[in-house]
Amino acid sequence: MPVTVQKQEETGVPAHASATPVSPHLGAQYNPFVGPHVDNPHAFFERLRKEEPVTFSPMLNMWLISRYDDISSVLKDPARFSNRDMLGSGTHLTEEAKRVLAQGFDTKHVLLGMDPPEHTRLRRLTNRGFTAQRIAAMEPFIREMTHNLVDKFANDGRADLVEQLAYPLPVHVILGIMGVPHEDVWKIKKWSADWQQLTFEHIPAEKQVEMAKGVIEFQHYCIRLIEDRRKNPREDLTSYLVEVEDNGEALSLHELVMAIGASMLSAGHESTTALLANTWKLALEHGMWGQLRDNRDWVMKFLEESSRFDSVSHAMIRTAREDVEIGGVKIPEGSRLLLLYAAGSRDESLCPHAGKLDMTREKVPQHLTFGRGTHFCLGAPLARLQYQITTNVLLDRLPDLRLVPKQDYGTWQSIVLRQMKHLKVEWTPRK
Template sequence: MTVGTAPRRIFDADLPTLSYSPDESPAEVYPRFQAAQRQAPVAIGPIGPEVLSYHLVRSVLRDDRFQIPPGIVLQAQGVTSGPLWDKVVNSLLCVEGETHRRLRGLCSKAFTPRTVARLHEAMVGVMNDLVDEVVDAGRCDVVADLARPYPVPIICALLGAPREDWQQFSSWADDIFKAFSFTADIRQLEPVVMRAWLELDDYVDDMVAHRRHNLTDDLLSDLIRAEDDGDRLDAAELRMLAGGLLLAGTDTTRNQVAASVQVLCEHPDQWELLRAHPDLAMQAVEETMRHSPIAGGTLRLVVDDVELGGYIFPAGTMVLVNTAAANRDPTVYDNPDRVDITREGAPAILTFGGGVHYCLGANLARREIAEALNVLTARLRNPRRAGPAPWKPVVSLSGPLTLPIEFD
């Protein structure tokens, strides 16, 4: 937009168009993102306006007139009521306004740097145990053997669940997460999802009842302790938050660990650099998530007419906030397609969102991935791809379906 130009409705602004199919991977679609981004900060994509530039994406994420559409995955399949709908729309991810502010404020009192720091040994121990299983073979599938089993034991340690229950938590997470997939048949899977979710609820209720009389050094105890001007979380809220942490921290971490490992394997100089300088681990996380994020965007619903960036977004418009494109905006990142774990002076990636819905577990996720990368670069020499590594579609939570590697 030129200086002095009157704002135009987003649908009348002669914007570039973007097209991609539901089965295309991020790597296949990235060139189209970049071509559209060179023309304008917004394009018209398959579902409507798609915000592409770093600065406009950041502005939308911080603007409460752009809200998360409640239960959008369920709505897409015609589910707008019932037990599963109630579960999803009352989660911390979907609630807005004062309810969201209150819950997040109480959670933030428990989700502190100390919470993350006390999980260091668990993170390192779990990944070392997984590497022990494959190191003698000289080859493995990063997805199946390392990334997939990694996060659930850590979430369990975070909540204070015993080691013998890790596999049960993993099974619950797998089943419940089906409710958040655009590619799943929700109506057919709803009984499976609800059975797993209710079993998890019962388990958490038992944990809460026990913790109230035996507070320990874990997040669930910290959530029970959390207080804000006399306000505390009730049993239903504790249940919702504990279950939400399991869901939010499982598939995302699994997929990003595999994606970050793939990036470093395909840039062996960066693998060796991290091996020699493990203090670069957090920068390696930031750079690999910038270059190859497994979450490429988020949907927002415009609740009031909004003038932003020289455009008018009408109320009721569904907007895709394309954080993947923003993370490679050439006006913000020098040589954005290059992978450089020593990159300096760049702004924070937008993969974790922004504003009131900025990911509550972002620091935990970063630390989990960093510890995994440090263990892997220290123990696996000269890793290289040993076969195809197809990715899941860009329209869902992406990441490698499989990542076979060989190593010395």
């Protein structure tokens, strides 16, 4: 269905902002925070791809892009599509919350919200510290931590795999890489949640100030960590980032706080928690736990196919730098685009019967869960390693794992990430 846009003189909308389409559209039905689009958005996404692959959401003031090829073309074109508004997409902040946040650093040096060439420089320096060798060196710790967590419930015959494994493991792993004391894990989890929710969710006014204070506390914690590593360097990623130079220029304190706090300690575990839990749930829902147990070559293939089938990183945001046309729809300069990864990865143009979780595919198509282009997920190799280790440990130790019937997964969603609060399972304990 064609979508038209009113001119500025008709609407009063500035040329740099997205104008509101005048025709009825599916985008007006989309709500990523409550209702059916949280519990299972895929039926709606299928309608979008077929009927209105590019449509406008008045609620989000964003254009929804749902086809794989359209999303990929945007991700590969940073010259026309910017990340600059990525971190200003959630809560409409109260003046009091803004005053609290103004006491700390702004988010202009967070990798997720940067464009080349500034992003290129910071990403290059960060990549040097996040090497394959450094990630591989974490394998013994991840394995030991996984076994320690599973030890706590292996004999119970029942557990919540989110609360007891997928939630604590990734944050302990990233703390280990950064060299942060593990006794600080729950403080960092809370501060991270404050930051992520203010950035990507709609938070009620009465909760904003307290969460903003949490963000400032987190930044102060990072500053103390940076100062300590300058005096007492160690073999950890924090020490590397403090010492690294680019043509003789070190990272500024602002850049370090954002790299360590927002890009590593915060973003470095939330999506992995969601990925682990959702992948295990899909394996159990689709009766594939026994097949994975008996054919370990399928374990990593299942991660890729399940990520394609139901992406927890369900969307990402870009801003049009100029007037553009996507899928035959003209979009004004300054408009924000919500790239629906979860919709694009189920596009029939990507693979046959894309709406089916199919382990018989010769090769899993390149899904969008970890992004594409200059902003491909820095932590993807670490997330894959954690999944590989934890899933194999569970297959070894809980071979007859099954879902507790009729449970409430407590699914919730921000603009960009879909998660479960619970994944309750049961099994026959070994004697």
